[in-house]
Amino acid sequence: MKYDFIIVGQGIAGSMLAWFLWKQNQRFLVIDEWNPNSSSNIAAGIINPVTGRKLVKTWRIDEVLPFALQTYTELEKFLNTSFFTQQDLYKIFTSDDDEQIWKNRKNDTEYQNYLGKIVELQDEPEIISTHKVGIIKNACRVLLPVFIKAFRQFLESNEKIINEKFEFDELKMNEQFYYKNYSAKHIIFCEGYQAINNPLFPNLPFTLAKGEQLLVEIPKLNTSKIINRNIYLIPENKNRYFVGATYLWNDMSVDVTQEGRNELTDKLKKMLRCDFKIIEERAAIRPTTKDRRPFIAQHSKYSNAYIFNGMGTKGASLSPFFAHFLVDAILNKKPLLKETDLNRFT
Numbered sequence: 001m002k003y004d005f006i007i008v009g010q011g012i013a014g015s016m017l018a019w020f021l022w023k024q025n026q027r028f029l030v031i032d033e034w035n036p037n038s039s040s041n042i043a044a045g046i047i048n049p050v051t052g053r054k055l056v057k058t059w060r061i062d063e064v065l066p067f068a069l070q071t072y073t074e075l076e077k078f079l080n081t082s083f084f085t086q087q088d089l090y091k092i093f094t095s096d097d098d099e100q101i102w103k104n105r106k107n108d109t110e111y112q113n114y115l116g117k118i119v120e121l122q123d124e125p126e127i128i129s130t131h132k133v134g135i136i137k138n139a140c141r142v143l144l145p146v147f148i149k150a151f152r153q154f155l156e157s158n159e160k161i162i163n164e165k166f167e168f169d170e171l172k173m174n175e176q177f178y179y180k181n182y183s184a185k186h187i188i189f190c191e192g193y194q195a196i197n198n199p200l201f202p203n204l205p206f207t208l209a210k211g212e213q214l215l216v217e218i219p220k221l222n223t224s225k226i227i228n229r230n231i232y233l234i235p236e237n238k239n240r241y242f243v244g245a246t247y248l249w250n251d252m253s254v255d256v257t258q259e260g261r262n263e264l265t266d267k268l269k270k271m272l273r274c275d276f277k278i279i280e281e282r283a284a285i286r287p288t289t290k291d292r293r294p295f296i297a298q299h300s301k302y303s304n305a306y307i308f309n310g311m312g313t314k315g316a317s318l319s320p321f322f323a324h325f326l327v328d329a330i331l332n333k334k335p336l337l338k339e340t341d342l343n344r345f346t
């Protein structure tokens with residue numbers, strides 16, 4: 001079978017590439033070994049335009065956010081599945097300093113779309129808030145596992161995906177790429193952290209971060225707000241909430257750890273007046289990079305081989321915009337960005 005593109009990996013990165021290739025009537029095949037513990041299948045899917053204590057704007061968020069909104073809304077219709085909501089985030093300050101940082105940032109016109117009112121969290125008696133709360137506007141939530149599953153069904157019903165491990169020994173490169181019975185003009189690798197095993201793109205400058213998350217039951221809490229106080233508390237369904245996430249830099253297994261559980265439960269206890277019960281624990285490896293920018297690059301020798309990876313903690317927001325960017329660059333022979341090139345560290 002002949003294709004224009006082979007995509008390796010169907011996390012959020014590979015899915016978005018496939019979507020924009022489909023829209024451009026390209027012939028493509030996705031090769032993905034289904035993994036319930038992939039980063040995309042574990043992620044909370046929050047799109048937060050300003051992150052960290054210093055409230056730093058996400059890279060290129062003014063372009064990335066409206067594009068993500070448009071793409072997910074279109075995909076919800078196309079797949080006839082709900083997985084996207086626009087939602088404010090409630091950030092509980094932990095000191096007077098936090099409130100001051102917010103006020104200073106809010107004076108900056110660059111931040112006015114994202115930093116809303118400062119309020120008291122009076123309507124949530126079970127949540128401990130010793131300080132006030134800042135409302136982050138224009139945030140979103142993408143139920144990534146729901147999207148990944150629905151998109152996979154669409155690919156399956158159009159015979160555009162095969163569920164298997166991509167074996168590099170089977171890849172032959174010439175003018176075209178030959179893999180088993182398939183050939184393609186281009187190949188794009190989107191394997192998430194498993195790209196550490198990709199011999200075509202060796203020594204990728206990742207600093208991988210394992211993340212753990214809990215699903216908890218909180219019988220006395222009934223809120224639809226996404227609340228952040230060092231960790232996120234995210235409503236899932238009746239009385240059930242996701243709590244996350246941790247950052248562990250030296251552990252590349254997807255096993256949950258006592259350390260992760262303790263960190264999350266300690267932080268949750270500081271947020272809640274009431275009891276909770278752990279229902280489930282999950283872990284995955286985020287494809288985080290040294291400078292928090294993705295890898296969107298061409299192979300140095302095989303110019304039709306690409307990598308689309310390194311979405312880090314922001315796969316939900318960055319993937320739509322940059323997948324569209326890469327597809328447009330390849331089809332219309334436009335240059336890629338220096339900021340996302342693999343040579344940027346040399």
Ligand SMILES: Cc1cc2nc3c(=O)[nH]c(=O)nc-3n(C[C@H](O)[C@H](O)[C@H](O)COP(=O)(O)OP(=O)(O)OC[C@H]3O[C@@H](n4cnc5c(N)ncnc54)[C@H](O)[C@@H]3O)c2cc1C
Nearest residue numbers: 009011012013033040043045046166191192211314315316
């Ligand atoms: C606990 C946690 C919480 C997170 N919360 C958020 C959040 O709130 N918002 C946000 O934007 N991001 C969040 N993230 C980060 C987000 O998950 C990632 O940015 C994103 O999912 C990366 O997607 P990806 O497609 O690059 O990789 P992945 O999701 O890892 O997908 C890679 C795919 O490639 C397949 N694959 C790999 N190698 C091969 C091979 N050789 N052959 C065949 N298939 C292969 C894998 O099976 C997998 O399906 C979170 C991550 C974690 C761990």
